[in-house]
Amino acid sequence: MRRKIQRSMIVVIAATILLTMGLMTFVVYRQNVGLMEEEIRQEASYVCAAIEASGSGYFEELAGLREGTRVTWIGADGDVLYDSARGQETMENHAGRPEVRSAFQKGEGQDIRRSDTVGQEMFYYAARLSDGSVLRVSRAMSSALGSALAILPAMAAVAVLMFLFAWRLSRRQVAKLIEPVNRLDLEHPLENDVYEELTPLLESMDKQNKEKEAIANMRKEFSANVSHELKTPLTSISGYAEIMMNGLVRPEDVRGFSERIYNEASRLIVLIEDIIRLSKLDEGGGEIEKEEVDLYELTREVCSRLSHKAEKHSVHVEVTGEPVTITGVRQVLSEMIYNICENAIKYNRPGGSVTVWVGNTLSGAKVIVTDTGIGIPEDQIERVFERFYRVDKSHSRETGGTGLGLSIVKHGALLHGATIHVDSKLGKGTRMELTF
Structure with missing residues (x-):
C-alpha cells in the first residue's frame, strides 16, 4: 500500500512538472513571437521613415537592423527593387504575396510561412510608402523558438531538483498517512481515532468481530x-x-x-x-446438488413414514393441497418436513389431529403443518429453533426427542432461502409455515 501510494504521488508530480515545463516553454515562445513581431514593426517603421527622408539611397548604407532581419523593397507594380538577402539579383514579382497584397490594399499586412529564398519559416510584415511602393521586413521564426528552447536546460535542472524534493516529501507524507493505519486496534475497531473514510471498514470489522x-x-x-x-x-x-x-x-x-x-x-x-x-x-449443505422436487409428493411420502408413529400416539394425520415443484436438496427437504410433522405428532394429544397443506401461493410454494397439540408458550416461540432447546423437556425425553429437529429445519430453510413462520397458543395447538 505504501509503495502504491508513493508511486501514484510520484507519477502525479512528474506529470505535473513535465506539463508545467511544456506550458512554460509555450508561454515563453508566444512571448518571444510577440516581442519579435513588435520589433519587426518598429524596424519597419524606422526603415520606412528613413526611405521617405533619403529615398533609395538609404539602402546603400542600410544599418541599425538586428542580425537576421531581412528587408525587401517592392515597387508599386510588385517588382522587387531591393532585397537584403539577395542583393541586386532579379527576383519574381511579389504582388501576390499575402502581406504585400494586404499592404497595397490596407496600408499594412503580415503573414507567417516558409520562405523558399532562405529555407526557413518566416514572419513577414509589410507597410505601404507614400509613393505606392511597399517595404517588407521579415525574420525567421526559429529565433523565437530558439529563445524559448534556450531556457529548457535551466528548467530541466529545476525540474530535477523539484522532483527529488517531491520524492523525499512524498515518502515522508506517505509514512504519516500509513502510520495511523498500522496502529489500528483490530480487536476494537470502533475505538480507533483514524480517517473518516475508514469508518465503514472499521464498522464492518467490528460487526464481523x-x-x-x-x-x-x-x-x-x-x-x-x-x-x-x-x-x-x-x-x-x-x-x-x-x-x-x-x-x-x-x-x-x-x-x-x-x-x-x-x-x-x-x-x-x-x-x-x-x-x-x-x-x-x-457447512452449506455439503456437495449435494439441487434438483426439481415435488413438495406435495414428498410430504405424502414423509407422512406415510410417520403413520406408525401417528398410530402409536393416536393422532390422525391428513395431507391436502396440490402438486408444487421447487428446486432444492431432496434429502434436506425431506428431513425438514419430517421433523415438523414428527413434532406435531409427538407433542399432540391422544385423539388429536395433524393437518398438512402443500401448494402454491402468491408469496411462493408453502408447506403448512397445523396440529391440535400442547402448543408453545408465546415467550418461547423464537427459541424453539435453538439447538437442544425443548419446551417440555420431560415430554421430549419420553418421546425420544433430541432437541435438534427444529434446528435442522432452520438451517435447511437457510440453505433453500425459505422462511419459517410459527403461530401457537398454549394448550390449543401450533401452526407452522414453510414458504419457499
Whole structure:
C-alpha cells in the first residue's frame, strides 16, 4: 500500500512538472513571437521613415537592423527593387504575396510561412510608402523558438531538483498517512481515532468481530450441550449394563433392562445422526446438488413414514393441497418436513389431529403443518429453533426427542432461502409455515 501510494504521488508530480515545463516553454515562445513581431514593426517603421527622408539611397548604407532581419523593397507594380538577402539579383514579382497584397490594399499586412529564398519559416510584415511602393521586413521564426528552447536546460535542472524534493516529501507524507493505519486496534475497531473514510471498514470489522464472538460462544454452548446429551444415554447404558454384569438382575427382568439399553442406544444413534446432519447444514449443505422436487409428493411420502408413529400416539394425520415443484436438496427437504410433522405428532394429544397443506401461493410454494397439540408458550416461540432447546423437556425425553429437529429445519430453510413462520397458543395447538 505504501509503495502504491508513493508511486501514484510520484507519477502525479512528474506529470505535473513535465506539463508545467511544456506550458512554460509555450508561454515563453508566444512571448518571444510577440516581442519579435513588435520589433519587426518598429524596424519597419524606422526603415520606412528613413526611405521617405533619403529615398533609395538609404539602402546603400542600410544599418541599425538586428542580425537576421531581412528587408525587401517592392515597387508599386510588385517588382522587387531591393532585397537584403539577395542583393541586386532579379527576383519574381511579389504582388501576390499575402502581406504585400494586404499592404497595397490596407496600408499594412503580415503573414507567417516558409520562405523558399532562405529555407526557413518566416514572419513577414509589410507597410505601404507614400509613393505606392511597399517595404517588407521579415525574420525567421526559429529565433523565437530558439529563445524559448534556450531556457529548457535551466528548467530541466529545476525540474530535477523539484522532483527529488517531491520524492523525499512524498515518502515522508506517505509514512504519516500509513502510520495511523498500522496502529489500528483490530480487536476494537470502533475505538480507533483514524480517517473518516475508514469508518465503514472499521464498522464492518467490528460487526464481523461480534459475529465471530457470537459463533464462538454458540460453538462452546453447542459442545457443552452435545457432551451433556451424549453423556445422559451413555450413563444409562453403562449403569444398566453394570447391573446386569454384576448379576444383580433377576432372570425375568433381563428383558426389561435389555430393552432400556436398546432404547438408550437408539436415542444415542438418533442424536449422533442429527448432529451430523446439522454439521453438514452448517457447512452449506455439503456437495449435494439441487434438483426439481415435488413438495406435495414428498410430504405424502414423509407422512406415510410417520403413520406408525401417528398410530402409536393416536393422532390422525391428513395431507391436502396440490402438486408444487421447487428446486432444492431432496434429502434436506425431506428431513425438514419430517421433523415438523414428527413434532406435531409427538407433542399432540391422544385423539388429536395433524393437518398438512402443500401448494402454491402468491408469496411462493408453502408447506403448512397445523396440529391440535400442547402448543408453545408465546415467550418461547423464537427459541424453539435453538439447538437442544425443548419446551417440555420431560415430554421430549419420553418421546425420544433430541432437541435438534427444529434446528435442522432452520438451517435447511437457510440453505433453500425459505422462511419459517410459527403461530401457537398454549394448550390449543401450533401452526407452522414453510414458504419457499
